[in-house]
Amino acid sequence: MDMTKVFERIEELKPQMVKTLGELISYESFRQQPEEGAPFGRPARMCLDRALEICGGLGFITENIDGYAGTVKLYGGEPSLGILAHLDVVAAGEGWTRDPFDAVIIDGKLYGRGAMDDKGPAVSVIYAMKALKDLGVKLENGVELILGTDEECGSSDIAYFKEHTKMPKWLFTPDACYPLINIEKGHINARFTAECRSKNLKALHGGKTINAVPASASALLTGIKKEDISYALFGAGIATVVYHIRDNGDGTIELSAEGTSAHASTPETGSNALTALIKVLSLLPLDEPAKGLLTGLAEAFPHGETDGTSAGVKAYDETSGALTLVLSILDSEGDALSGAIDIRFPVCESVASICEKLGGTLSRRGFEPEINGSEPHCVPSDSKFVKALLGAYESVTGKKGECLAIGGGTYVHGTPGGVAFGCEIEGEDNRIHGADEFIRTDALVENAKIFAEAIVRVCNDPELK
Template sequence: MKYKNEIEKYIEDHKQEMIDDIIKLCEINSQKMPYKEGMPFGEGPYKALMAAISMGEGYGFSVKNYDNYVAAIDLNDKEKGLDILAHLDVVPEGEGWTKTEPFKPHIEDGKIYGRGTSDDKGPAVAALYALRALKELNIPLSKNVRLILGTDEECGSECIKHYYKFEKEAPLSFSPDAEYPVVNIEKGKLHGNFVANFEKSTELPRIVSIEAGTKVNVVPPKAKMVIEGLKIDDVKAEADKVSAETGIKFLFDLEPVFEITAMGKNAHGSTPQNGNNAITALLLLISRLKFAKSKQIEILNNLYKLMPHGETDGKSLGIKCSDEKSGELTLAFSLLKVTQDNIDGGFDLRCPICASTKDIMSTLRVKLSAAGVELTNQTMTEPHEVPGDGHFVQTLNKCYEEYTGLKGGAIAIGGLTYVHDIKNGVAFGAIFPGTDTHMHGADEFMVISELVASAKIFAQVIVELCS
């Protein structure tokens, strides 16, 4: 491939600088925060954006700031050729970190640990260094490449929606926010919400409250419940049985109230099978405890029947489906808040391209209504597909194969990236096959050699598509 030797040498020579820049960004807690004037997603995302802008300008690029929602770094001033979309915001730090604190990046055994190292600050910086390599090597290009850095990907992508109010899509786009080889299919998505209101019951035993889940797209690792009127020995006896069945641990605290905490394992909402859901395990325990009859208990038991522990395919809700291209529907019961007169819950649903989103929504409304709650959502995001045999996907695969020796291909994911609604948009890297970076979980990391390889691949892709 043309300029391959020059690209490889440049990236290797600047590897430490790239690592240093990743660390600088990952030291910033850029999860979504309360709005401040000039900071649409709060102080953390704003600081990360300013740091990335400073990096881009420091390397001599023209950088455009779109109202502190998004920054765009241009390789040249020629016509649009390729957009690379990455993000600088992160999910909450969560619990269970052992290698380092979430925002104190740590290098060990060839890996960078820290929140955002793989999702998506590490890949974003790898893309920046691809642009830097081509700029400083003076490799001639006939079209522009724009690196677009958003700050709200994890909470609705309002940043990119804002960007496209001002700009048109490039003819081709990819996001280094997934895995290799090429992700040409992204499933449909629903971040479902349901609510119920009812009369408060004073009968004992009863549930006082439940607080569970961190974000709708994260399998909940913890669920807390406060109860009255039950003996701890009776509760423990049932909890031990549930623990043996599910692998969920239960913790107990009697002061100042009787609090039960279910401890599970988090995972990305698009891969709920990789986690162990604390909410559904807690509901299983509730179904076996002898609470007084109430509308609250009736609804919770109904919800458990629709979303039982260990089931992630929507079977009990009547929405199970799958196809060869994009796999099966997935569902994670991810948020639950219960008071003595209200239930508010959420779930993450991803559907394959064969699914009828209209039918899924209709079925959900009927099933949840029968359970005693109201689905508040009106629509869901449709699945996205770019032909796997087209020139764009084939070029990405060619570069990937050349630099890695691995077989390319076209794959589907449950996660949604920035390119989900872009006509010629795919996800490309930066996680290698077989590497579990603990994305959205504790001890998130990125393999340094894979980041270096990604920077080389991205640079070569630009040469092949924009020369």
């Protein structure tokens, strides 16, 4: 179908898109205290109500799913294509140079919390549908926009949605990046603990969140000589972190390490302070069981290794890449030594198999493991649906469309057949979750064109009914 007229209409709708986005940004829709009819707080509910009101005013059929989510249908009937966006945001946080909830355009960039994640993309979908409606474009199969309100805090909106209504057969979320993500690695969260009463190791702390490479770690030691620490530092031979030794003058010495943080899905871009500290501690003349436990951890999780080889879980496949492993937390609390591990694994592996291997590695080294996980998410790259979306992307942008595999999870993780499609582009940092988040107003228009063409391609393909 020739999309020229639709694209012209989308250009004309730009001022309305900007206005709608500004209005949606004004709601501080991060998760707040639940209230009756507002499971994620009053502002998220108000933002959803207002979005549905705007869509109703544009002539769409809308439905509010009890304040958890809303649906916006272009025409009646059962839709075969769903587009899943979210209206909740993360809190503003520090460092903004302007009001995060009062959108402003500077040099073609619209600033505000949620501008890119995910209110802007939602608005582009609304006006893509509006342009198709204005021009009376006929669709064989229906389309609906699903507006969620709990993506940032665990997607319980989607769980509720699935329980109370039906997900369309074909689904994409414009809540990630272009061109298209068809593979999301499986995810393991492992926790482990062991009893560790020690005269030498008074305290040990490293890492706060399970999904990040820890940037710092420290240990408090007694009965260990300074020269023993120097020998151990030399023996460890680790140059990618900075160590500090502080003699407290009361018989205790504090040994700390400073590395570089990174997201657990890309650990190779960081330097793990915790594994660096463990290596040095394992070389000190500590008493048992501290010595044995730390030696075990140093063997299974050596500093600089991020593919799980020594933990016995290494895996790789062509389509999704390599498994990543991060020892992200270790804490001494009373007589216990407890820690946590984050693993992202390729489609050739399974939760059960990783649990077995990692569980064995940890128990053999004296730790009691508790391991949970979710399976990888995969939609074949040669499916008609994926090809239709990439075709729309290529025809609007002139760029090559290709599938991506990632270690993180998107809004469609766990929804069979769902892919992530848009809206960040390579080489542009829209400061999602950070200060001064923005979207280019031109990108609002371009995204709407891509979505309009995607809707036409998917909904007019008899094989995608």
